[in-house]
Amino acid sequence: MRILVAFGTRPEIIKLGPVCKALQNAGAELDVFWSGQHIELAAGLLDFFGITVTHNGTNIVDEQGLAGKFGRMTEQVEKILRANSYDWIIVQGDTATAAAAATAGFMGRVPVAHVEAGLRTGDLYSPFPEEFNRRLIGQATTLHFPPTHEARSNLIREGVPAKDIVMVGNTVVDALLYARAKIGTNYTPIDADVAALPTDKKLVLATMHRRENIGSPMRNVLRALRTLANDGDKVIALPVHLNPEVRADVMKYLGDAPNVHLLAPLQYPDFVYLLDHAWTVVTDSGGVQEEAPTFGLQILITRESTERPEVVKAGFGKLVGSNYDAIVKGVRQLTAGDERQLLDAPNPFGRGDAAERIVARIMHRKLHNNHAHAA
Structure with missing residues (x-):
């Protein structure tokens, strides 16, 4: 199975790092598009998660307006999709990169998997433009991976079929546990x-x-x-x-x-x-x-x-x-008192196995939807 993962910001690398690792462990042929929205903020992250970029975006950050950046990213992802035969394109969250890549995937009839799907504030302008991006990505998505019950309910209310929704938790928990173990207790x-x-x-x-x-x-x-x-x-x-x-x-x-x-x-x-x-x-x-x-x-x-x-x-x-x-x-x-006021409760966003669950579903999903099949 050949898969394109698209991202361009620091949070996307963190949240898709565990997914990339799980895809590699599952034997998928993995390509990565990096738009470079956060070039400085991404320092060291790609190496930390062992991610190899195969396609770099060009002249995207030079574009002044949000619409211009979106257009360039969409065009560049479209060219990559046309030149290769992908079974899936995976995007995460609500960035311009994610929205552009999902749009290119939909237009190219490549199934889109959306990690961290279903988040909503109900206000199209808050946060701006992320709330708009989320809704746009949702329309282009074939397989939605909401992190929580609430996010899943948002998708159901918007008419997404239950069979296309898999609640998995948030991959940021996977990344945190990986990082915490990697840096250890004597970290400098x-x-x-x-x-x-x-x-x-x-x-x-x-x-x-x-x-x-x-x-x-x-x-x-x-x-x-x-x-x-x-x-x-x-x-x-x-x-x-x-x-x-x-x-x-x-x-x-x-x-x-x-x-x-x-x-x-x-x-x-x-x-x-x-x-x-x-x-x-x-x-x-x-x-x-x-x-x-x-x-x-x-x-x-x-x-x-x-x-x-x-x-x-x-x-x-x-x-x-x-x-x-x-x-x-x-x-x-x-900060009152002499001890940190930590809560002994589970993280509502997951237990650290979201990436494995996402990849297991993607690798075994058989598409029967005429509106979403590999190009």
Whole structure:
């Protein structure tokens, strides 16, 4: 069986890394298209998961507009599909790469498998453009792999036949367990700044990058982090996103703040290390919402809504938006006392076998749908 996996961002590598490994172990002939959306953020990740890129996107990041990037990616994936005979194309999540590749697959009548299917906020503009991408991918998909019951229910409500849906958990849990085992207990961080973080203070990990939060919402979060750093018992670790607007505000509000460590974008093993030592996380990231429960972490989500409501229902996450007072109060509550307030509960996003289940289903699926067959 010949399969094309398409991705272009750091989270996609992390979440599709276990799938690529499982495909190789199952004897599939694996090709990989890399669009290069996150070139700097992908440092070391491909090697970490043992992924070999066979097709590189060209001149995609040079395109200024979202529609232009989408068009170039769709065209380039289409050419790859035409030149080869694939049984499946696999995409993950809600990126422009995933949406473009799924569109090219559908147009080329190559069955699309969607990893992390069925996530919805109900608001087409939040997050933007990810919610639109998810719905578009859903229309092009032959086999949907939702991570949770809620995601599966979303697909059923949208009319997807139950036979085309397989709930498997989230592959990010597979990746985390793989990384945790690989780095071991005596890990020395790759980044010297991460290794130099003080160990006599309570570590608060913060991440921010959402396009819809840039501006006033993000500045409120940064003000809250500055206040928390001034408490004296905490250290704020913030990997600064490469977006120039994000960087400008971070430097303005936190550049000279005591007890704040502004880090370069983290290599994945360093990120796992920090999660393993954090007291809490302040984040607008979807991926962190899935990752934190594996470590028992309670986190504050700086968004107005989440397509991962399971993290809130399970008690691992609290939606605080950009509310200054809620962020300050929440972090202070979670850093009170002398011990980390970890929850002893299972991760609602899976147990670490999602990739194996995905590959087992793909490798044995016999397509009888005239609207979705290999080119």
